Amino acid sequence: MIKAMGYATSHSFSRLRPIEFEREEAGADEVEIDILYCGVCHSDIHQAENDWGNTVYPCMPGHEIVGRVTRAGANVTLHKEGDLVGVGCMVDSCRSCEPCRDREENYCEGPNSWLATYNGPMKPKAKARTHDNMYRRDNTYGGYSNAIVVKEDFVLRIPAAIPIEAAAPILCAGVTTFSPMRHWGVKAGDRVGVVGFGGLGDMAVKLARALGAQVTVFTTDRDKLAEAEKLGVDAVLEGDRKAYEALESSFDLILSTIPEKHKVDPFVTLLKRDAAYVSVGALAQMPGWNHQEVIMHRRTIAGSLIGSIAETQEVLDFCAEHGIAPEVEVIPIQEVNEAYRKVKDEAVRFRYVIDMASLKTEMVEAQAA
Template identity: 65%
Template sequence: MLKVTGYAAKHSFSRLKKYEFERAAAKAHEVEIEVLFCGVCHSDIHQVKNEWSNTVYPCVPGHEVVGRVTKVGPAVTRHAVGDMVGVGCMIDSCGKCASCRDGDQNYCESPNSWLATYNGPMQPASKAGGENIYGVDNTFGGYSNLLVVKEDFVLKIPAGLKPEVAAPILCAGVTTYSPLKHWNVQAGDKVGVIGMGGLGHMAAKLAKAMGAEVTLFTSTRDKIEEARKLGVDAVLESDKDALEKLASSFDFMLSTVPEKHDLNPFVQLLKRDATLCVVGALEPLAPVNNMQVAFMRRSVAGSLIGNIAETQEVLDFCAQHDIGPEIEMIRIQDINDAYKKVEGGDVRFRYVIDMASLKEEMAE
């Protein structure tokens, strides 16, 4: 067994603190990874606080992980010691269902769904008829010094991407890239992005790199100028006159708001047969006015992270187009304050933890 140090929450009301635990050493098809950087996702906060009512404690968050391979199992062929690699939201899936066979591991149809990088199976055994195909009830994520992951779920970080910049692409990047690709966003399309946080600003950059004309909608006036610095148009959500002028003009819209919100003001901005996809919120939203949907045959849809192939694609795409998330580096010791700032909307884009700071804890 490998001794590991991380940061964990032990209750929904507790702060993240130093936590020591063990991981099994790499098996035949697994790699051991020294964690160098880990992004801070709003999902981490939802999970730590049990806001989705499925958290398993102790909870070691972190699913935007970049590090260096330190050991490989004897059957590993995809990675080698010294490689710079990434691990996103998933570390396993059943591999047998229709979705997995199609390469869509993020829609795994097994009783447990896919195995999350932290917090265990997406569907615990208690909700899956007592069956646990992964044999674990909890997993510990990237707020730690070491990960052990199956090689099939480990991504290659392109040389053209700084490792710390690559970290949020493993969740925020692929979560927005996947629907842009699925709904076939093309050069010249008019794309609307709702929300300008970690997901929203990444969606705007990706859509713009695809050649789309991008408009970003924000509820915060002081984000207008920041959006324009990204090279996109910006509209205040409360500006009814501006919204009215944009009626029936968008080929695709993406909502990245990470909490309950009203989609109705945006549905009417879609062209006939166009889609508004929700990626930011997993909880029930305000009811959609079906008159606005039906009269123009519009669609309101959802999308969940992205599959492994798409995650590698978006990493390569970002390297090719020289784009990436705007990040602010923090120490692991500042994670609780960082959570407060994310919840308060004080963070413009993405915090990334420099995991070298964890060594201070390990030395104690």
């Protein structure tokens, strides 16, 4: 077994605190990874605070992991010791259902669906109550830790052209916005709308621009208008009726990156015939929309879930080729609770990334005590 340490929470109302735990050593088709950086995703906060009602405690978040391979199993051919690698939202899937056979593991239809990097399988086995009145089931611990062990084909290659710390958010924010652009065929000359201008919105803008699209950002934050324009895109304040009227039936794709419940209706009329409004940020139940506006122009209201392993590698390579990287602020893990507060208060631009050297220092101090 591998002795490990990470930051986890034991209740929806608790702060993240250091805990010691063990990981199994790499099997024949697995690699052990020394974690260097881990991004802080808004999903981490939702999961830690049980906003979706499915959190397994202790909950150790982190699914934007960058590190180096320290050991490769006997049958591993894709990675070797010393390689710089990444791990995103998934660490395994059923491998036998139709989506898995189509290399779309993120839509795995197996008995338990895909295995998340933390919080266990998407479709957990039957729940069982314990004496402490908490539900227990299979769990996984994520990247807010010093090490992780993952199946080799769920590990990504990090291109040298991407700064190590900036590569972390690409593993979630990058592929989450890139996947629907690929699926709906965004190409040069298309018009793409991006609703929300946080971590996902920033990546969506940069990727759409690199694909040759004309981009418009919709934001509720007046201060972000100028920041969007610095990236060479148009920006509209949500609720600006005149601006919305001028944009009716003009977008080939609108991508919503907002992580909370929000109104869809204002954006439906902005879509061209056969165009799609795609939500990638909010898992909450959304308000309804005007079906007449959808039907009359054969518009689509859709969703997209992260991206496949192949798409994640593709977006990493695409970012390296086009010089794309998210805006990040590197923090020690001891500041992660304050980072959560700032993310919830929308007081950070754009993504926090944890430097895991700070955790390793804490481990040394704990061992010496």
